[in-house]
Amino acid sequence: MEHIHDIALQDCPLCGGTGILEEEGGWLVYVQCLDCGCRTAELAYHAEEERQEMAKKVALSWNLGKVIYTGPGD
Ligand SMILES: [Zn+2]
Known part of the structure; x- marks a missing residue:
């Protein structure tokens, strides 16, 4: 298992x-x-390869500033 x-x-x-x-x-x-x-959109994965891919996608979204602010204590 890789370290996402x-x-x-x-x-x-x-x-x-x-x-x-x-x-x-x-x-x-x-x-x-x-x-x-604040957080990025959630992405679902179903396999280890997808887990890597989705982790990279949410990281990219984050790094591009694509976040949702849901308020403190969510
Ligand atoms: Zn913040």
């Missing part, structure tokens, strides 16, 4: 905070800001 957490993430496009790659339920990946809570 090695993918480079820039600072939060909204607040400059730290973005982390999150995985949910073993089939969803997204990037979320630890400071303001």
Whole structure:
């Protein structure tokens, strides 16, 4: 299993905070800001190869500033 957490993430496009790659339920990946809570769209994967691909896609979205702000405490 490769380390998708090695993918480079820039600072939060909204607040400059730290973005982390999150995985949910073993089939969803997204990037979320630890400071303001904004996040990228979630992408689903069904296989290990897809997991890598989707992780790269959400990282790219994040790095391009394509985030959704859902408010603190979401
Ligand atoms: Zn932020």
